[in-house]
Amino acid sequence: MLVVLTTGDGGVTERIALADDYFIRHKLYPNAGFYSGIIYQATGFPVAMFPVLFAIGRMPGWLAQWQEGTTDPEERISRPGSPSGRRFGVRAAPAAELPFPDSVVSWC
Numbered sequence: 001m002l003v004v005l006t007t008g009d010g011g012v013t014e015r016i017a018l019a020d021d022y023f024i025r026h027k028l029y030p031n032a033g034f035y036s037g038i039i040y041q042a043t044g045f046p047v048a049m050f051p052v053l054f055a056i057g058r059m060p061g062w063l064a065q066w067q068e069g070t071t072d073p074e075e076r077i078s079r080p081g082s083p084s085g086r087r088f089g090v091r092a093a094p095a096a097e098l099p100f101p102d103s104v105v106s107w108c
Contacts (some may be wrong), residue, residue: 013038 017023017030033054040053 037095
């Protein structure tokens with residue numbers, strides 16, 4: 001069974017996001033997390049809590065993978081290393097210098 005998450009607006013929300021300069025510059029596409037963020041905001045969660053809420057939904061999978069990797073060395077799921085694109089020797093900018101709202105920086 002295919003389940004499609006929709007905001008009930010006939011795709012208007014998705015089209016607005018796809019036309020947004022930020023989405024275009026960062027080559028983003030609205031996925032389930034995008035729609036979850038709309039729901040979290042509508043239910044009154046502060047934006048600074050979004051990462052925590054996203055992580056809560058992923059915890060069962062992370063814990064299952066961790067448990068499998070530590071208890072069964074023959075049947076564990078493993079993923080080969082992949083290039084991250086990170087330039088080694090380059091330090092990350094301090095959180096206060098990142099282009100995030102003050103509420104997010106103070107929460108970090």
